[in-house]
Each structure stands twice: as C-alpha cells, then as structure tokens.
Amino acid sequence: MVDAFGAVTWWGFTPAIDLQEEDLCGAASNLSINEKQDEDALHALIIGAGDSRHIIKTIARAGRHKERKLNFYIIENNHEILARHLLFLSLCLESPDRMGLQEKTELFLELFGNTLIRQQTNDYVITKANQFIKMVTDFDHMAERMPIMDMSALKFKERDHLEAIFKFWRNPDHRIFDVSKCWDNRLRKHLQVRYDSRRGAYDWDYNMKLLERGAGIINHHHYAKWRETGVAFEVREGTYDVPNRTLASGLFVKAGGERVAQRGYWGDIVSSPYLAYGIECEEDSLLKKANGVHVKTAEGISEYNIISMLHELTTKEKYILPQPKADEKGNNKPEPAKLEEITEEEEEEVKSDEQTQVSGVQGSDENREDAEPIPLENIKVYFLPLGCVTDLHKKAKYREQFNLVYFSNSMVHHLTQDTSAIFADRTTVITETAQFMLELNVEQCEQFVSKVTGMATNAGCKESDQSKVDVTKQSFLKFKFERKT
Numbered sequence: 001m002v003d004a005f006g007a008v009t010w011w012g013f014t015p016a017i018d019l020q021e022e023d024l025c026g027a028a029s030n031l032s033i034n035e036k037q038d039e040d041a042l043h044a045l046i047i048g049a050g051d052s053r054h055i056i057k058t059i060a061r062a063g064r065h066k067e068r069k070l071n072f073y074i075i076e077n078n079h080e081i082l083a084r085h086l087l088f089l090s091l092c093l094e095s096p097d098r099m100g101l102q103e104k105t106e107l108f109l110e111l112f113g114n115t116l117i118r119q120q121t122n123d124y125v126i127t128k129a130n131q132f133i134k135m136v137t138d139f140d141h142m143a144e145r146m147p148i149m150d151m152s153a154l155k156f157k158e159r160d161h162l163e164a165i166f167k168f169w170r171n172p173d174h175r176i177f178d179v180s181k182c183w184d185n186r187l188r189k190h191l192q193v194r195y196d197s198r199r200g201a202y203d204w205d206y207n208m209k210l211l212e213r214g215a216g217i218i219n220h221h222h223y224a225k226w227r228e229t230g231v232a233f234e235v236r237e238g239t240y241d242v243p244n245r246t247l248a249s250g251l252f253v254k255a256g257g258e259r260v261a262q263r264g265y266w267g268d269i270v271s272s273p274y275l276a277y278g279i280e281c282e283e284d285s286l287l288k289k290a291n292g293v294h295v296k297t298a299e300g301i302s303e304y305n306i307i308s309m310l311h312e313l314t315t316k317e318k319y320i321l322p323q324p325k326a327d328e329k330g331n332n333k334p335e336p337a338k339l340e341e342i343t344e345e346e347e348e349e350v351k352s353d354e355q356t357q358v359s360g361v362q363g364s365d366e367n368r369e370d371a372e373p374i375p376l377e378n379i380k381v382y383f384l385p386l387g388c389v390t391d392l393h394k395k396a397k398y399r400e401q402f403n404l405v406y407f408s409n410s411m412v413h414h415l416t417q418d419t420s421a422i423f424a425d426r427t428t429v430i431t432e433t434a435q436f437m438l439e440l441n442v443e444q445c446e447q448f449v450s451k452v453t454g455m456a457t458n459a460g461c462k463e464s465d466q467s468k469v470d471v472t473k474q475s476f477l478k479f480k481f482e483r484k485t
Contacts, residue, residue, distance in 0.1 A: 003190075003439065004190050004268070004269055004270040004438075004439050005268050005270065005271070005437065005439065006186075006266050006267040006268050006269065007249075007251055007266045007267075008078050008080065008081065008249050008251075008266045008267050009048065009049075009050030009051075009078075009081065009267070009268070009408065009410060010050060010051070010081070010084070010247055010267040010268065010273070011050055011051050011053075011112065011113060011267075011268065011273040011275070011276050012049055012050045012051055012053055012275070012276050012408070012432075013050075013268075013271055013275055013408075013409065013432065013435075013436045013437060014275065014276075014432050014433075014435070014436070014475040014476065015053075015275065015276065015277070015279055015280040015475060016053035016054055016056070016057045016276055016277055016280075016305070017054055017057065017058075017430075017476070018054075018057050018058050018061045018064075019042070019044055019054055019057075019058040019404060019406070019430075020042065020058055020061070020062070020064075020065045020070075040066075040068045040069070041068055041069035041070070041071060042068055042069070042070050042071065042403065042404060043071045043073070043401055043402045043403055043404070043424070044058075044070070044071065044072050044073065044402065044403075044404040044405075044406065045073045045075070045401075045402040045404070045405045045406065045422070046072060046073065046074055046075070046406045047075045047389055047405070047406060047407050047408065047411045047414060048075065048076060048077065048407065048408035048410050048411030049074075049076075049406065049408055050076070050081060050408060051081075051084065051085070051088065051112070051276060052084075052085050052088045052089055053276045053277065054406065055072050055074075055089070055381065056088070056089070056092055056309055056313075057309055058070065058072075059313060059376065059379055060309040060310070060312045060313040061309075061312060062379070063312070063316045063317075064318075067378070068378065069378040069379075069380075070378065070379045070380070071379075071380050071382065072379075072380070072381045072382065073382045073384055073402070074381065074382065074383050074384060075384045075385075075386075075387070075388060075389055075411075076386060077386055077387050077411070078249060078386070079158065079161040079162055079165060079386065080165055080246075080248070080249040082158075082162065082383055082386075083132070083162055083165045083166065083169075083246070084246055085381075085383070086132060086135075086146075086149065086383075087111065087125075087128060087132075087246060088108065088111070088112070089146075089148075089149070089381065090128060090131075090132075090146060090373070091104060091107060091108055091111075091128075092104070092108070092309075092310060092313060092374075093146070093148075093313075093373035093374045093376070094371070094373065094374075095371040095372055095373060095374065096314050096374070097371060098371040101307050101310050101311055101314070102307070104306075104307075104310050105235065105303055105306045105307045105310065106121075106235045106236050107121055107124060108306050108310075109232075109233035109235055109302060109303065109306060110233060110235070110240075110244075111125070111244060111246055112233070112273060112276075113226075113232035113233050113272075113273030113274070114230070114231045114232060114233055114240065114244055115179045115180070115183055115229065115230030115231060115243070115244055115247060115265065116179065116180070116229070116230070116231050116240040116241055116242060116243065116244060117240060117242050117243075117244045118236075118238045118239060118240055118242065119239075119241075119242050121242070122242040122244075122245075125169050125170075125245070125246065126169065126170045126172075128169075129166040129167070129169040129170040130166075130170060131145065132162070132166045133163055133166045133167065135149075135151075136151065136159050136162045136163055136166070137159070137163060139151065139152060145373070146373060148376050148379050148380055148381055149381055149383070150380060150381065150382045150383065151383045153382060153383065153384050153385060154383055154384075154385055155385055158385060158386065168245060168248070169245050169246060171245075174242060174243055176263075177243045177245050177248045177263065178243065179230065179243040179244065179247065179248070179265055180229070180230075180243075182264040182265040183229070183230045183265055183269070185264070186264075186265060186266075186269050187227075187269065190269060190270075198227075198228075199224065202223065202224045202227045202228070203220075203224070205227075205270060205438055206218075206220055206223050206224070209438045210223070210436075210438070212472060213435055213436060213438075213472045213473075214279070214435075214472065214473055215274070215275065215279050215298075215436065216294065217278070217279055217287065217294045217296070217297065217298050217301060218272065218274045218278065218279065218297070218298040219294075219297040219298065219299070222274075222297060222298065222299055223272060223274070226272055226273075226274075227269070227270075227272075230265070230269075232272060232273050232274060232299070233273075233299055233302065233303075234299075235299070235303055247265055247267060248263055248264070248265065249263070249264075249265075249266050249267075250262065250263050251264065251266045270438050270439065271436050271437070271438055274298035274299070274302065275436050276302075277301070277302040277305045277306060278297075278298030278299065278301045278302035278305070279298060279301065280301075280305075281301050281304060281305060283304060283308075283321050285321070286300065286301055286304060286321075287301075304321070307319065313374065314374060389411070389414040389419060390414065390418065390419075392419070392422045393418050393419060393421035393422050398422050399421055399422060400421070400422070400423065400424050400425065400483070401422055401424065402422055402423060402424060402427060403423075403424040403426065403427050403428070404427065404428045404429075404430070405419075405422075405423065405427060405428075405429050405430070406429075406430045406431075407429070407430070407431040407432065408432050409431070409432040409433065409434055409437065409448070409452075412431050412432070412452055412455065413455075415429070415431065415452070415455045415456055415459050415461075416455070416458070416459055417458060417459050417460070419459065420459045420460050420461075420481065423481045423483070424483075425482065425483045425485075426480070426481070426482050426483075427480075427481040427482075428464075428478065428479070428480060428481075429456060429461050429478070429479040429480070429481055430476055430477070430478055430479075431452050431456070431476065431477045431479070432475065432476060432477075433445065433448070433449055433452075433469070433471055433474055433475055433476065433477060434448040434449070434471065435471060435472065435473070435474065435475050436475070442471060442472065445471035445472075446469075446471050448471075449469050449471055449477065452477060453477065456477075456479045459481070460481055460483075461479035461480065461481045462479060462480050462481075462482075463477075463478070463479055463480075464478040464479060464480055465478065
C-alpha cells in the first residue's frame, strides 16, 4: 500500500538550505581536517534528499563564503531520482549563451513539480536524455561534458538502469505513461469514499495543516489545482499536455495475490512541490502581506528563488530584484506602452532579425551539446550506489571522511553507531523533522523528533540547540559529533 507521501521522493519536504551557512552548520566555518582530507574542504554526504535543492543553493552561494573545495556525495534509494539529479544539475549549468535565466527557470520549475509539461520542455528532456545516455555509458565523455559529475562509484547494473531510464525519457510515444490517469488512480486509492468530495479534503489539508505549519504563502487555489491535476507551476502561458516522464518510476504492487511490476506516478500527492523553493526567501518584500493576505504566492517565490540562484551561479554576484520606476508622486508603476512610427525599412530589419533568431534557436537545439557548461572550480558531485549507507563504514576511503551529513526524514533510520564511523572528528549532522508530513498530526511529529534525537544521541551526537523543538515551525534538527580521542 502506497501512502499519500508516495514510495518515491521526487521533491523534498523541507526548504532548500545553503550547507555553508554558519547558523545551519558549524562544519563550514570550523572544518575537521585529517590526513585523508584535502585541507579546508567540505565533504557533505546527502542521504535521501530527493532532489538537488541543497546542492544547487550551496553551489550558487559559494562565493559568499571562504573559498574551499566542495565535495557532495549523493545517496538515494531510487534510480529515477539519481536521473533527475543529473537532469537538474545539468540544466542549472547550461551555458548562458544557449539558454537565458528566464527560460532556465521555467524549464526547471516545469520539470520539477508538474505532471504535465509543454512540448518544448519535453523536447529539451529528449535532447538531454540522448546526452545522458552517452555520459553513463562513457565516463570519459562525462568528464568532458560534465566535469563536476562523478558516477564511477555506481555499479554496472545501476548504470544500465540509468541508461534504460533515459531511453524511456526520449520515447516519443506519450501513451506509454498516462500520468493524468496515474494521478487520478492515486487520488482514488488515497481518498477512497471521500473522492467525490475531494475538494473538501483539499480545503481541510490546506487550512488545518499547511497553514498551521507555516506554509500560508502557498496559494489556496494553486494548492487545490495541484492536488487535482499534479500541475504546480504555470510560469509561462501555454499548453501543458505532455506527460512529464521524469516523474515516472516502477513499483511492485499486489495484483491477484502476486507482486507485479507497474510503471506509474508513485510520488507525493499531498504536501506539494512548493515546499522546496516556495515558502522561504531572502527578499523580504516578497513575503509581505496586505490585509492579512500574502502579496506573492509560493509559485512566485519559487520563480524568484530559482532565478536568483541561477543568476548567482552564472555571474557570481547576488541577484537584486528589479524595482519598478516611480512616477512624479513617488508611486511605483510600470512604464506605459508607447506608439511609435515604424518605417518600411525598419520593418524589414525586424523581419530579418526574427528570421535570424528562429534559425538561431533551431541551431541552438541542434548544437546544444556543443555548448560548454558553466565552469565550476573546486566542486565535485559524487553519485554513490543505491542504499549503500550501511556499507560505507566498511570501506576505508569513507571512514572519518564526512564533516557534514544530511539525513532526510525517510532515511534517518540509518543514523546509527556504525554510520558514525564515516563521520569526521568534528561533524555537523542535519536531519529533517516531520513538519510538512501532513498525514502526521502534531503529536506524531513530536514523537518523530524525540525518536530521531534518541538515535542521534546513541550515535554519539549532541544537540546544537537545547531549546524545545517546535514541530510546526522547524524543518531541521542540528547535531554536533565530536570523536573522543
């Protein structure tokens, strides 16, 4: 039985964080250095995050901190999630000569949180799938095209699985994955007798759960539409009618007393993809309220957060929100449109420019692979075998290696004494709470925090903050590990 959270974590249930921020982890400012580690390097092990939000934000903001090597190690429990890691990291590193910030942002949000996407977005996925097939089958090609990626630790069987996934992504037949039908089937099984009154169920989850847990910036109508259709982001007007095959995965389900492999949508249908990028923002003006109602929505916040991270990743400068021009009275309002006379010569020049742009776009699609990705120095992303947490301490190269370890709430059961063998002498451990696991009530969330704290204590960790945890406001728990000498 698959619950409302799903068997596959397509997006995280916590906001994106910069793993180098001092208030989040002391490991960034007080690194533990041993003989095996590069001097002043951050080795971050990210277990079960579900997406690349923490990695992208940390890389984008690397210029705000002391220069150091950043090594990220990813462990997931699903091949399709690893494939999406590769997709989004590759998208973020697309050359600005080939793709502008706005186009990147729109593609990112569509692929991230929509069951249905536009045709041009699907064309981009097909293009990337062809590139990824070459990468996972030829690591020399990957080193040339995406030098920050390292998949050498994956088993041959896992590389074959990834190749099969990318071949599925590029299949032109949309009928092989009817995501709308899959979504509706999940709704029916989850709501059961409440299906016919499902609008009321959406209202209840929004008003009695999301609002109480600090996600009021998520628009009620946007949330209800996502619950009904699986489409969260419609940044650009267009026709969203192509299944997002990056959200397809296989699962063994019971049918007639037997376990049968079935492809479908097996992700979250309750909490929403708005949580990852849409509920926190460093631009305070976007979080303002008017008459008790948020001026901006989680969709707008997500768009700002993505475009600001991509801008900072490209230019190494902090993104500044453009301000509208003020009129004589000091009121901010957009500049009015103006009618201008266009001569025949100018019109011919415009047509010529449009034709050049069209041919340029076509050439861009054909030669996209030739574009060099944004260069990143001192950054490496390692993909580790699925579910290998319990075996890492058996390998000498990982023992006492990581000075920051991140556990999702679905993988925190791996926080054990054996796992602590891979912690550096001084390590920051970050775990997720159950704040936005909406199927759990407050009492169950508190029990979850208590259990996680006990597991961390048994592993030799101490709480960074001794104050009582408010499970309706805190998304993370932070612990410190110091090896006794």
